[in-house]
Amino acid sequence: ADTTLTAANAASTSQVVPFWADHQAGITTPQQDRLTFAAFDVITKDRNELVGLLKTWTAAADAMTKGHQVPGGASDLQAPPSDTGEADGLTPGNLTVTIGFGTSLFDDRFGLAAKKPKALTPLPKLAPENLDPAYTNGDLCIQACADDPQVTFHAVRNLARLGAGIVVLRWMQLGFGRTASTSSAQATPRNLMGFKDGTRNLRAEQTDLIDQNVWVGEETDQAWLRGGSYLVARRIRMYIETWDRDYLADQQNVFGRYKNSGAPLGGSDEFDTPNLGSSDIPDDAHIRLASPEHNGGIHLLRRGYSFTDGTDSTGNLLGGLFFIAFMKDPKQFVTVQKALAADALNEYIQHIGSGLFACPPGVAPGQFWGQGLFT
Numbered sequence: 001a002d003t004t005l006t007a008a009n010a011a012s013t014s015q016v017v018p019f020w021a022d023h024q025a026g027i028t029t030p031q032q033d034r035l036t037f038a039a040f041d042v043i044t045k046d047r048n049e050l051v052g053l054l055k056t057w058t059a060a061a062d063a064m065t066k067g068h069q070v071p072g073g074a075s076d077l078q079a080p081p082s083d084t085g086e087a088d089g090l091t092p093g094n095l096t097v098t099i100g101f102g103t104s105l106f107d108d109r110f111g112l113a114a115k116k117p118k119a120l121t122p123l124p125k126l127a128p129e130n131l132d133p134a135y136t137n138g139d140l141c142i143q144a145c146a147d148d149p150q151v152t153f154h155a156v157r158n159l160a161r162l163g164a165g166i167v168v169l170r171w172m173q174l175g176f177g178r179t180a181s182t183s184s185a186q187a188t189p190r191n192l193m194g195f196k197d198g199t200r201n202l203r204a205e206q207t208d209l210i211d212q213n214v215w216v217g218e219e220t221d222q223a224w225l226r227g228g229s230y231l232v233a234r235r236i237r238m239y240i241e242t243w244d245r246d247y248l249a250d251q252q253n254v255f256g257r258y259k260n261s262g263a264p265l266g267g268s269d270e271f272d273t274p275n276l277g278s279s280d281i282p283d284d285a286h287i288r289l290a291s292p293e294h295n296g297g298i299h300l301l302r303r304g305y306s307f308t309d310g311t312d313s314t315g316n317l318l319g320g321l322f323f324i325a326f327m328k329d330p331k332q333f334v335t336v337q338k339a340l341a342a343d344a345l346n347e348y349i350q351h352i353g354s355g356l357f358a359c360p361p362g363v364a365p366g367q368f369w370g371q372g373l374f375t
C-alpha cells in the first residue's frame with residue numbers, strides 16, 4: 001500500500017493533529033516538545049517544478065501527520081522506498097508540519113514579485129545581534145513539531161528528499177524542549193536559564209487576541225496570505241557559563257520574575273499580573289520591556305525551543321533559545337525587539353541566526369500549500 005499505517009500508529013489516532021484546516025497546524029496547536037526546523041533555498045528556475053514540489057510536499061505532510069508513510073510505496077526491490085522508514089513503529093506524536101515563504105522567494109525567479117506582501121520586508125538590524133549567514137534567511141521554511149524528535153526529523157528529512165534537485169537545505173535547527181505554552185491546559189516549561197518561560201504567552205483559547213495579533217486579516221495587500229501568519233525565527237545563543245555565575249537576585253531582576261515560582265517580582269503566584277507600576281520590577285527587566293503594556297498592546301504568539309549544538313571553539317556550551325513567534329505583521333516583532341535593546345538579558349545572550357517567513361493559510365483537501373500564490 002502507498003500509505004502503510006503501522007500497528008503502533010493505528011493505536012494512536014488521538015495523537016493526530018488535523019492537517020486540513022482553515023489555518024496551518026503548528027501555530028495555535030498545543031506546543032509539542034520537539035522541533036526540527038529547516039530553511040531551504042529553491043535551486044530550480046522552473047516555476048512548474050516549484051508548484052509540483054509544493055503539491056508533493058502537501059501530500060507527504062498530510063500522510064506523515066497521520067502516521068502514514070510518505071506516499072509511493074516500497075514494493076520495488078530495485079528502487080529506494082518512498083519513505084526512509086525511521087518513523088515506522090512510532091506514534092504520530094502530534095506531528096505538525098508548517099510551511100513558510102521567505103522574502104527571497106518573491107524575487108524575479110518565479111514571477112511572484114507582484115504577490116509579495118508589503119509587510120514581508122527583511123528585518124532591520126536589531127540589537128543584540130551578530131547573525132551568522134549559515135543560520136539566516138531562506139526561500140522556504142518547514143517547522144516540524146511533535147512529541148518525538150525522530151518524528152520531527154523524519155518529516156524534514158523526507159521533505160528534503162522529495163525536494164532533491166528543486167530545493168537544497170540551507171540550514172536546520174533541532175529543538176529539544178518547548179519554551180512556551182500555547183494552550184491553557186499546558187504547564188509552563190523552563191528555559192535553559194532555569195526560568196519558567198511562556199507564562200504570559202498568548203493561548204489558543206484567547207481567540208480574540210489571537211485574531212488581533214496572529215492571523216493575517218483584511219489589512220494585508222495580498223489575499224493569498226489571509227488566514228496565514230508571519231513566522232519570525234531567531235537563533236539566540238545564551239552565554240550559559242556566565243549566567244550560571246550570576247547571583248540569584250540578579251537573575252530574578254533580569255527577567256522581573258522569581259526563579260522558583262515564576263511569579264512576577266512583588267507578586268506571589270506565577271499567573272499574577274505583573275505590577276509594572278512598581279519598582280519591584282526593574283526598568284530594564286525583560287518582562288517589562290517585552291510586555292504589551294510597554295509596546296502599545298502588541299502580543300506575539302511565542303513557540304520557541306531550547307537547543308544545543310555542542311560546544312564552541314573555546315569549549316563553552318553552544319546553546320540557547322531557538323525563538324519562534326507567530327504574528328499578523330512582522331513589525332510586531334520589530335517593535336518588541338527594539339524595546340529589548342535596553343534589556344538586562346542582553347548581557348547573557350546574542351542573536352546569531354534569523355529568519356522571516358510568510359506562512360500561508362491552511363489547505364482544504366485537493367489544495368496544496370501556497371496555492372493562492374500561483375493562481
Ligand SMILES: C=CC1=C(C)c2cc3[nH]c(cc4nc(cc5[nH]c(cc1n2)c(C)c5CCC(=O)O)C(CCC(=O)O)=C4C)c(C)c3C=C
Nearest residue numbers: 195196197198199200201236287290291292321336337349
Ligand atoms: C522579541 C521578542 C522576544 C525575544 C527575542 C525574547 C527572548 C527571550 N526571552 C526569554 C525568556 C523569557 N521571556 C519571557 C517573557 C516574554 N518574552 C517576550 C518576547 C521575547 N523574548 C514576551 C513578549 C514576553 C511576555 C512579556 C509579558 O507580557 O510579561 C519570560 C517570562 C515568562 C513569560 O511570560 O513567558 C521569560 C523567562 C529568553 C531566555 C530569551 C532569549 C534567549
Ligand SMILES: [Fe+2]
Nearest residue numbers: 197286287290
Ligand atoms: Fe522573552
